[in-house]
Amino acid sequence: MGEPPRGQVIFRSEHARYWIVVAIAAVSTAAILIRLSDSHPLTIAFWRLIIAVLILLPFAARSMRRDRSGLDGRTILKLCLVGAVLAAHFALWIWSFQFTNVASSVLLVTTHPVFVALISVGFFKERLRKLSVAGIGIAFLGSVLIIGGDLSLSLDNLPGNLMALGGGIMAGIYILAGSRLRKGLSLPTYAFIVYGSAALFLLPLSLIVGSDLIVSDPREYLIFIGLAVGPMLAGHTIYNWALKYVSPTLVSVSLLGEPVGSSLLAMLLLNEMPGRGAFIGGPLVLLGILLVAYEPSRREKGPSGRRPDRKRTAY
Numbered sequence: 001m002g003e004p005p006r007g008q009v010i011f012r013s014e015h016a017r018y019w020i021v022v023a024i025a026a027v028s029t030a031a032i033l034i035r036l037s038d039s040h041p042l043t044i045a046f047w048r049l050i051i052a053v054l055i056l057l058p059f060a061a062r063s064m065r066r067d068r069s070g071l072d073g074r075t076i077l078k079l080c081l082v083g084a085v086l087a088a089h090f091a092l093w094i095w096s097f098q099f100t101n102v103a104s105s106v107l108l109v110t111t112h113p114v115f116v117a118l119i120s121v122g123f124f125k126e127r128l129r130k131l132s133v134a135g136i137g138i139a140f141l142g143s144v145l146i147i148g149g150d151l152s153l154s155l156d157n158l159p160g161n162l163m164a165l166g167g168g169i170m171a172g173i174y175i176l177a178g179s180r181l182r183k184g185l186s187l188p189t190y191a192f193i194v195y196g197s198a199a200l201f202l203l204p205l206s207l208i209v210g211s212d213l214i215v216s217d218p219r220e221y222l223i224f225i226g227l228a229v230g231p232m233l234a235g236h237t238i239y240n241w242a243l244k245y246v247s248p249t250l251v252s253v254s255l256l257g258e259p260v261g262s263s264l265l266a267m268l269l270l271n272e273m274p275g276r277g278a279f280i281g282g283p284l285v286l287l288g289i290l291l292v293a294y295e296p297s298r299r300e301k302g303p304s305g306r307r308p309d310r311k312r313t314a315y
Contacts, residue, residue, distance in 0.1 A: 016245040017293050019238050020254050027235035028261025030227060032269060037223045040211035041094035042202060044227065047213075049199035051228035052237075053192060060192035070184045076193065082177045083197025085170050090198070091205055093167035099160025108164035110143050110259075115172035116252040132249060132292045139256045139288025145281030146259050172252060178240050179248040187241045194240075195232070246293075253292045256285050 037044055064071065093109050113136050120126040182190055206213055215221070239251050260282045267273060 016242040017250075020242055020246070020251070020293070023235045023238040023242070024254055024257040024261055026238070027231045027255070027258045028265055030231035030235070030258070031262040032265050033223050033226050033230070035270070037220060038217070039215055039220050039223075040206075040209075041097070042091065042206040042209060042211045043213055043215065044224065045090040045094065046199055046202045046206055047221075047224035048227035048232050049195050049202065051225055052232040053196045053199060055228065055233060056188055056192045056195070059188035063186040063188040064192075067185050067189045071189070075181070075184075078177070078181060079190065079193040080197040082174060082181065083194045083199075084201050085174045085177065086194060086198040087201035087205070089167050089170035089174060090202065092163045092170060096160045096163035096167060100157035100164065107143060108161055109168040109171065110140070110256055111165065111168040112172035112175065113140065113249065113252040113256065115169055116175055117249050119172065119176055120247070120249060126247070128249065131294055132247075135288040135291030135294075136249070136253055137288070138291065139253050139285045142281040142284030142286075142288060143256055143259060145277040145284065146263065171255070175239075175243070175248045175252050179243040179251075182240060182244045187237065191237050191240055250289075250292045254289050257289055260285050
């Protein structure tokens with residue numbers, strides 16, 4: 001037999017944890033790129049989604065033909081609802097910055113591992129090991145230390161804090177829904193429909209708040225392309241691929257690595273030194289992710305607990 005296609009060698013189920021490291025690095029660039037942009041936050045979110053959809057289009061055109069049997073009206077509706085949840089996550093989190101400070105918003109939006117763990121155990125009857133529970137707690141503690149003393153939980157900031165918390169809940173639902181719907185669909189099909197519907201939901205919202213979707217500075221479009229290729233495709237899309245092979249709890253907790261990566265990049269590229277808490281909190285976040293990642297992946301565990309033969313997978 002000849003050698004399998006290169007993509008099938010690289011994208012294998014047992015490599016999912018390694019690709020999550022790549023996704024963490026990719027999403028960590030989002031904060032830096034957004035800092036460089038002068039556009040409205042909703043404009044940024046809309047364009048990063050639209051450009052990602054355009055890049056995915058040729059791949060989705062092929063994969064949708066293969067997925068025709070699984071793309072009935074009910075499934076498409078579910079995918080569009082996931083897109084609405086993703087759009088709500090972006091909108092709630094972005095708007096929260098107008099009513100609370102950055103530190104509080106970041107902390108509250110990163111509570112999604114707790115919701116993912118609770119829903120996974122309570123509704124989907126998934127077993128959560130003590131090591132995973134400890135990992136979630138350690139990673140969240142690390143996030144608190146990174147943010148340090150900049151939290152603002154006063155009543156004046158309550159609307160913004162509630163919006164950020166809502167953004168965290170939406171992120172948890174987005175991850176959990178992806179872990180269910182990805183099982184029967186290839187990655188380009190799933191990502192194309194979800195990202196496309198999210199952009200469509202953000203479009204009227206952007207028009208209502210008066211954000212300019214058409215910008216005149218060509219530099220802004222270079223930033224949008226960077227956000228689409230990096231945080232969206234190399235970040236979110238790898239997470240969506242990994243959801244087929246690892247637990248949603250691991251994917252959710254690994255997103256807590258984004259502030260760690262962002263702090264390192266800000267130090268290297270913008271000469272911004274993180275607070276003292278980051279030097280303790282960063283390693284704690286990474287330790288928490290490693291503890292949750294220690295769980296065997298879905299493909300490594302068969303129904304009887306034994307590890308089946310590994311298969312190469314293109315998506």
